[in-house]
Structure formats: structure tokens, C-alpha cells
Amino acid sequence: MYQENDVRQMVRQALGELLAAQATASDAEPVLAPAAETAAGPAGGWTPERTAVEEGFAPDVTAISTKDEFHVPKPENREGYLAMKQSTVGRLGVWRAGPRYNTWSMLHFRADHATAQDAVFTDVPEEFVQQQGFVAGQSLATSKDEFLTRPDLGRKLNDETKALFARELPKNAKVTIMVADGLSSAAMVNIPDIVPAIKQGLKSYNIEVGPIPFVKYGRVGTMDDLGELISSEVVCLLIGERPGLATGESMSAYMAYQPSPERPESWRTVVSNIYSGGTPPAEAGAHVATIIKKILDSKVSGVELSL
Amino acid sequence: MSHNSGRDVLLSVGIDIGTSTTQVIFSHITIQDMSSGFSVPRFEIIDKQIVYLGGIHTTPLLSPSRIDMAAVRDIVAGEYDLAGVDRTTIGTGAVVITGETARKENANDVVHHLSDFAGDFVVAAAGPELESVIAGRGAGADVFSKDHSTTVVNYDVGGGTSNLAMFDRGRLVAVTCLDIGGRLIRVDRDRETVSYIAPKIKELCLAEGIRLREGDRADVPTLRRVCTAMTRLLEMSLGLTPKSPFFPRIRTEEDKDIVLPGIPSHICVSGGVADQIYRDQPEPDVFRYGDIGILLGQSIRESQAIARIARIVPNQTIRATVVGAGTHIAEISGSTIEYDESLLPVKNVPILKLNPAEEASPTAMCAAIGEKLEWFRLDGELQLVAIAFTGPRSPSFKQVGQLAQAIMEGAAPLLAAGFPLIIISENDLAKVLGQAVRAALPGQRGFICIDAVSVASGDYVDIGTPTAKGRVLPVVVKTLLFR
Numbered sequence: 001m002y003q004e005n006d007v008r009q010m011v012r013q014a015l016g017e018l019l020a021a022q023a024t025a026s027d028a029e030p031v032l033a034p035a036a037e038t039a040a041g042p043a044g045g046w047t048p049e050r051t052a053v054e055e056g057f058a059p060d061v062t063a064i065s066t067k068d069e070f071h072v073p074k075p076e077n078r079e080g081y082l083a084m085k086q087s088t089v090g091r092l093g094v095w096r097a098g099p100r101y102n103t104w105s106m107l108h109f110r111a112d113h114a115t116a117q118d119a120v121f122t123d124v125p126e127e128f129v130q131q132q133g134f135v136a137g138q139s140l141a142t143s144k145d146e147f148l149t150r151p152d153l154g155r156k157l158n159d160e161t162k163a164l165f166a167r168e169l170p171k172n173a174k175v176t177i178m179v180a181d182g183l184s185s186a187a188m189v190n191i192p193d194i195v196p197a198i199k200q201g202l203k204s205y206n207i208e209v210g211p212i213p214f215v216k217y218g219r220v221g222t223m224d225d226l227g228e229l230i231s232s233e234v235v236c237l238l239i240g241e242r243p244g245l246a247t248g249e250s251m252s253a254y255m256a257y258q259p260s261p262e263r264p265e266s267w268r269t270v271v272s273n274i275y276s277g278g279t280p281p282a283e284a285g286a287h288v289a290t291i292i293k294k295i296l297d298s299k300v301s302g303v304e305l306s307l
Numbered sequence: 308m309s310h311n312s313g314r315d316v317l318l319s320v321g322i323d324i325g326t327s328t329t330q331v332i333f334s335h336i337t338i339q340d341m342s343s344g345f346s347v348p349r350f351e352i353i354d355k356q357i358v359y360l361g362g363i364h365t366t367p368l369l370s371p372s373r374i375d376m377a378a379v380r381d382i383v384a385g386e387y388d389l390a391g392v393d394r395t396t397i398g399t400g401a402v403v404i405t406g407e408t409a410r411k412e413n414a415n416d417v418v419h420h421l422s423d424f425a426g427d428f429v430v431a432a433a434g435p436e437l438e439s440v441i442a443g444r445g446a447g448a449d450v451f452s453k454d455h456s457t458t459v460v461n462y463d464v465g466g467g468t469s470n471l472a473m474f475d476r477g478r479l480v481a482v483t484c485l486d487i488g489g490r491l492i493r494v495d496r497d498r499e500t501v502s503y504i505a506p507k508i509k510e511l512c513l514a515e516g517i518r519l520r521e522g523d524r525a526d527v528p529t530l531r532r533v534c535t536a537m538t539r540l541l542e543m544s545l546g547l548t549p550k551s552p553f554f555p556r557i558r559t560e561e562d563k564d565i566v567l568p569g570i571p572s573h574i575c576v577s578g579g580v581a582d583q584i585y586r587d588q589p590e591p592d593v594f595r596y597g598d599i600g601i602l603l604g605q606s607i608r609e610s611q612a613i614a615r616i617a618r619i620v621p622n623q624t625i626r627a628t629v630v631g632a633g634t635h636i637a638e639i640s641g642s643t644i645e646y647d648e649s650l651l652p653v654k655n656v657p658i659l660k661l662n663p664a665e666e667a668s669p670t671a672m673c674a675a676i677g678e679k680l681e682w683f684r685l686d687g688e689l690q691l692v693a694i695a696f697t698g699p700r701s702p703s704f705k706q707v708g709q710l711a712q713a714i715m716e717g718a719a720p721l722l723a724a725g726f727p728l729i730i731i732s733e734n735d736l737a738k739v740l741g742q743a744v745r746a747a748l749p750g751q752r753g754f755i756c757i758d759a760v761s762v763a764s765g766d767y768v769d770i771g772t773p774t775a776k777g778r779v780l781p782v783v784v785k786t787l788l789f790r
């Protein structure tokens with residue numbers, strides 16, 4: 001058995017050798033910035049004499065789309081593989097180190113995951129809500145954390161909001177467009193293109209749309225609350241979708257005829273995957289307008305609506 | 308939801324009036340919404356099933372330069388009867404006139420007359436390059452190249468022409484047409500003499516130093532020499548051997564040189580001559596069809612140069628062109644579009660295509676449309692044209708408004724002359740653009756605005772009546788009509 005002192009001695013010796021080797025290496029390495037002088041004296045018996053500070057940075061892993069990224073070193077058919085990759089954002093051809101993926105793939109995955117997290121955890125800026133002229137309200141959730149942990153609260157409007165919406169929004173409107181952050185604030189980027197497209201489409205059917213309510217910490221169920229509150233014939237809710245690893249900007253449009261909390265989920269018609277890489281928001285808005293017209297004409301929505 | 312209702316089957320007819328044979332096929336083209344039902348519909352052609360293969364009839368001629376229109380029509384009518392098809396049920400299709408037959412005096416009349424006879428939305432098409440493409444698709448070369456991620460050349464060797472189409476992973480990359488075919492020398496079987504030699508083949512014989520004249524004895528070794536010379540020209544077109552000085556003469560469109568983007572990995576041969584290439588035993592009666600088709604097929608089969616390319620078996624041989632015409636001519640538009648049904652169908656509408664510089668800004672676009680419209684004035688009169696462009700990917704709403712404005716201002720003379728606006732975009736924006744146009748068009752002016760269709764300057768387009776519950780329009784892009 002080694003004595004404790006022997007062990008300490010061995011560790012010290014090994015570390016000393018390692019540090020000496022590193023110091024030599026950094027001396028010989030021209031790309032490293034000059035080492036900063038350490039102000040503090042030796043502490044705990046050992047300290048590196050010089051600290052190497054590198055000014056460089058890793059390339060932005062997200063600058064290249066997963067569709068164009070290809071790391072297989074000796075592909076049988078590079079063009080064929082790349083052509084195949086154009087049909088998916090799946091992480092194909094990322095190669096590996098032993099059974100694991102490479103640092104690059106790991107970083108890209110984490111960067112995409114961070115984008116998704118940002119989309120969920122960021123609040124929609126108040127300036128945006130004002131700029132769009134939305135009538136701003138909130139669900140029963142009082143914070144992002146509560147919103148994420150208590151889905152039931154996200155489905156209901158709070159009393160203050162109910163009063164505000166009842167006051168500010170027209171009753172018995174033919175169509176009400178509403179907006180909610182849902183699980184992606186980043187999806188609000190589609191609003192300036194989809195909303196005017198829906199309005200333009202509806203206008204061709206001689207349908208005018210009133211002020212647009214916005215629900216902070218809102219889930220899909222808030223459209224039922226609103227529909228019941230103001231007796232709108234059709235409500236169309238534009239809401240941020242739960243982000244995946246492909247994009248954080250995807251939006252859905254949920255539509256229902258005379259929505260109310262008594263209706264089943266199957267009463268809603270949805271158009272999903274609305275973003276620049278899916279269905280372009282302006283084109284989706286035009287399509288949504290025609291669906292709204294069909295809902296109005298047939299007085300049903302969801303699975304009962306034949307498109 | 309949409310995936311329950313979004314399916315439609317179109318009955319399609321293909322009619323090929325070729326140098327040697329006239330054929331008819333019927334097929335079912337299935338269109339289905341491939342979206343999940345929770346997103347915007349996306350209709351695609353998912354299946355093409357041949358439901359009736361007609362007989363192989365000799366193309367009836369009144370004289371060496373005239374097609375017997377009445378006899379052709381009888382053949383076609385007979386096939387409709389045999390198949391039990393009522394022409395009012397035809398959803399789409401094409402009549403093509405190919406090879407040497409396309410150069411007969413009354414070819415234009417015949418093909419247009421037949422397309423009217425065959426059904427409401429049956430297009431007349433012709434042109435050596437279009438022939439190459441449809442034969443290549445009918446043979447299945449495009450699908451093979453896509454499925455195997457490779458390059459495939461299809462050579463459709465018929466009676467009057469040999470049509471080359473090269474596909475790279477499903478995409479067309481090269482086409483050409485040579486005046487080489489099995490019926491360019493005909494043999495009188497009773498008298499065992501050469502009864503006809505096509506003018507260009509006479510030139511070829513002269514260039515090759517082969518003594519052969521009409522009325523000569525049908526001497527197999529001599530005719531084999533002619534076929535070997537023809538095969539060498541095919542080898543040249545494939546980039547396997549250097550081109551001879553005579554090569555440009557044999558191209559159907561002599562001014563159009565052919566350079567393949569590389570030696571193809573695979574070759575398949577379709578057309579009437581192809582059967583000789585794929586059969587196990589050589590045909591013992593070489594003049595069985597009264598021409599040199601069998602000898603030419605054998606010569607291609609024996610070519611050492613062509614054997615360097617892996618040979619695959621086409622889905623169709625003699626019927627490749629008619630199958631291509633019946634199943635591969637029709638496309639469908641995007642699934643979010645705007646149109647006025649009362650305007651449909653429209654036929655033979657010339658394309659005014661904007662180039663990338665012209666669609667870079669609304670001002671440039673407006674000016675370019677105005678300028679290019681003038682090209683379509685016939686005797687000072689404007690004619691109906693379709694305005695086509697690539698269009699921005701995922702445009703902003705503002706951009707769409709500017710686009711609509713630019714198109715309407717540029718096309719003002721067209722609107723003033725009373726023509727409807729027809730807009731064709733490649734990228735997905737037709738519905739929102741159409742609604743913008745509708746909002747800005749004075750009165751109840753009709754228009755058609757479709758996307759997901761790629762056209763080029765000089766093309767013509769036919770747009771059919773709506774299918775799949777009005778979601779999509781069948782579209783045929785014709786690269787060439789008769790010149």
C-alpha cells in the first residue's frame with residue numbers, strides 16, 4: 001500500500017512534468033498569444049509560470065446548413081449522397097470518431113438545441129406587440145416557468161385579459177385573428193407576412209378583420225376562451241410551434257368555427273410548418289384565408305370540414 | 308382532412324405517329340395529396356399505370372410526303388373502341404408525331420386534328436428534342452438514373468430517327484436527335500432489291516465509299532457496312548469516339564451540336580430497333596420488316612465502343628415513345644394557386660420568361676414585361692401570353708405586393724387589349740400573388756396564377772381544367788411546336 005505522502009509526491013511529480021512539457025510546447029507555438037504574467041505568487045506548492053491565452057475562435061458551426069454539411073471522408077458517390085441530403089434536414093453523413101460523433105457534429109447539435117431553447121425561453125418583445133398594434137393580454141400563467149410547467153394555466157385567459165378583450169374587441173365578428181407566443185417566440189418573425197396575407201385573402205371575400213388580440217404565455221386552448229367571450233364566428237390563432245432541431249421559427253394556424261371550451265380538439269383545423277423553410281408565411285396566409293372561407297360556408301371545422 | 312379527399316385519377320391517352328408505326332396507349336395517372344393533412348396540401352403524381360396497350364400499326368401514307376389522315380384517324384378510333392374508352396372521359400394526354408413522319412407536308416394538320424379528336428385536353432406535340440425526352444422517360448431511363456443515383460442515356464432508335472436523352476439522377480442533362488433509323492433504307496422482299504434510300508443515308512454512303520443505289524440487289528454485307536457506319540455515328544454522339552466531319556450532317560437539327568457532360572454510366576436502347584439488341588438469338592430473317600432495322604440493331608449490339616457503357620433493359624422498347632407521350636407529358640401545378648375556372652382550358656400559350664436580372668427589382672420587372680410583350684405582336688396585334696419567372700423563395704408580403712404591381716403595370720397593354728393575365732412562377736407564391744392581383748385588378752377581370760411549373764423562353768404551355776377538387780391544374784409545357 002502507498003502512504004498518502006507517497007501518492008502526493010507522485011502526483012506532484014507527474015503534474016510538474018506535464019506542465020514543463022506544456023510550457024515548452026507553448027514556447028514553440030507561434031499562434032498563441034504572449035502569455036500573461038501571473039500576478040499571484042506560488043500557491044499550494046505549484047503554479048504554472050505562464051498562462052497561454054488564445055485569441056482565436058471556433059468557426060460558427062451553424063453557418064452551414066445540415067443539408068450541405070458532409071463529413072464522410074471517402075464517399076462512394078459524393079454527389080449522390082449530397083443530392084439525397086437535400087431532401088432532409090436529418091443529420092446524415094456526419095461521420096464519427098469510434099462509436100461517437102465528431103466534435104463538429106456535437107457542437108452543431110448543441111447549437112441547434114440552444115436555438116430551440118432560446119425560442120421557448122425568450123419572451124416576445126413588448127415593442128413588437130405594440131408595433132403590431134396587438135391588444136395585449138395574458139393567460140393564467142404568470143411566468144415562463146409556470147407556463148411551461150402548468151399547461152392547464154396556459155390554456156385559459158386571466159380575468160384582466162378577459163375584461164380587456166371584451167372591451168376592446170368587436171362582438172359577433174365573422175372572423176377574429178389572434179396571436180399567441182406558444183412554445184416559440186421566434187415564430188413571431190412570420191407575423192408581418194402572414195397576417196396581411198390572411199387579411200388580403202379575406203378582403204376578396206368581403207370579410208374585414210378587427211383588432212388582433214395577443215396572448216402572452218398562451219396555448220392553443222386560449223382561442224376557445226376568446227371565441228366564447230366575444231362570440232366570434234371563426235377564430236384563427238397564429239401560434240409558435242414547439243421548436244425542433246431544424247428550426248425555431250415554425251408557426252401554426254389553428255382555426256375553429258364558433259370555438260368554445262366545450263368543443264373537442266378535433267374541432268380545430270390546423271395548418272402547420274409555416275416558416276421560410278416550410279410553407280412561406282405569405283403563401284400560407286393566402287391558403288389560410290381560403291380555409292377560413294370554407295369554414296364559414298360549411299359552418300364546421302376540424303375533422304368534419306371537407307377541404 | 309385533406310388526405311382523405313385529396314386523390315384523383317386522370318385517364319391519359321398517348322398517341323404516337325412514328326416513321327414506321329402508329330400506336331395508342333391509355334394510362335391512369337394518380338394524383339394524391341402527399342402532405343400530412345396538418346399542413347398546406349402538396350399534390351403529386353404518385354402513380355402512372357398503363358391500362359391499355361394498343362396494337363402496333365403501320366403508319367399509313369398516301370404518298371411518300373403525305374400522311375393518310377383518314378386512315379390514321381380510323382386506327383385511333385378503332386383503339387378507343389377496343390379499349391372501351393369514351394373520349395369525353397380523357398383527362399389529359401398527348402399526340403406526338405415523330406421521326407420522319409413529322410416532316411411530311413400535312414404533319415401539322417394531322418397532329419392537331421387528332422388532338423381535337425382524341426379528347427378535350429390532349430395536346431399536340433412535336434419536335435426532335437421533345438421526342439428524345441418522352442422516349443427516355445417512357446423507357447424509364449430517368450427513374451433508373453434517380454433510383455441508382457447515376458447517369459443513364461436512353462437511345463430511342465426508331466424507323467427514321469435516333470433520339471438521345473441523358474439523365475443525371477433523374478434530371479435531364481442532354482438531348483439530341485440523329486437522322487439514323489431502321490427504315491431509312493427499305494427492301495423489297497419479293498424482288499430482294501433496295502427500294503428506298505433516305506437522302507441523308509445516300510450522303511453517308513457516299514462519304515463512306517459504299518456503293519448503294521435504289522434498285523440494287525439487297526446485299527446483306529453491303530447493308531451491314533451502312534449499318535456499321537450508322538452505329539459509328541451513334542458512338543460519336545455518345546462521346547465514345549472523335550466526331551467525323553460528316554457527323555454534323557446527320558444531326559436532325561444540324562445547327563445544334565451535342566456535347567454530353569461526360570460518358571454516361573449506363574445506356575438503354577428503346578425504339579423498334581431495340582428488340583434486336585436485347586433478344587437472345589439473332590433474328591434469322593434479316594429483312595423480315597422490309598427494311599434494315601434488324602441489321603442496324605445487330606450492329607449496335609455488336610459495337611465494342613458502346614459495350615464499354617453498362618447496358619440496362621428499358622421498361623419499354625418499341626412503345627417507349629407512346630408510353631412517354633401518354634404518361635410523361637402532363638405535369639401538375641402547385642397546390643396553392645388562384646385561377647378563374649371560366650378561362651380554362653387554355654392551349655398553346657407562348658411564354659414570356661423573365662431572366663434573373665429582369666426579376667431582380669419591381670422596376671426592372673415592369674420594364675422587361677413591357678418590352679418583351681412587343682415581341683409577341685403579330686401584325687401589330689398583341690396575342691395572349693403567359694408571364695413566367697422564377698420568383699423569390701419565401702417572399703415577404705410586401706415583396707408579393709410589389710411583384711403584383713410590377714406585373715400589372717408591365718402587362719397593362721395586354722390587359723387593355725382584353726386578354727386575361729396568366730402568371731407562372733417556379734417558387735411557391737401563386738396563391739398570395741394571385742390574391743394580390745385579384746385585389747388590384749379592375750372589375751371582375753379573370754386571371755390564372757400558378758406555381759411549381761418551370762418553363763423557358765420560347766416554350767408554349769397548355770393549362771387544363773382543375774382536378775383534385777380544384778386544387779391543382781394539369782399543365783403541359785411544350786418545348787417546341789412545329790417550326
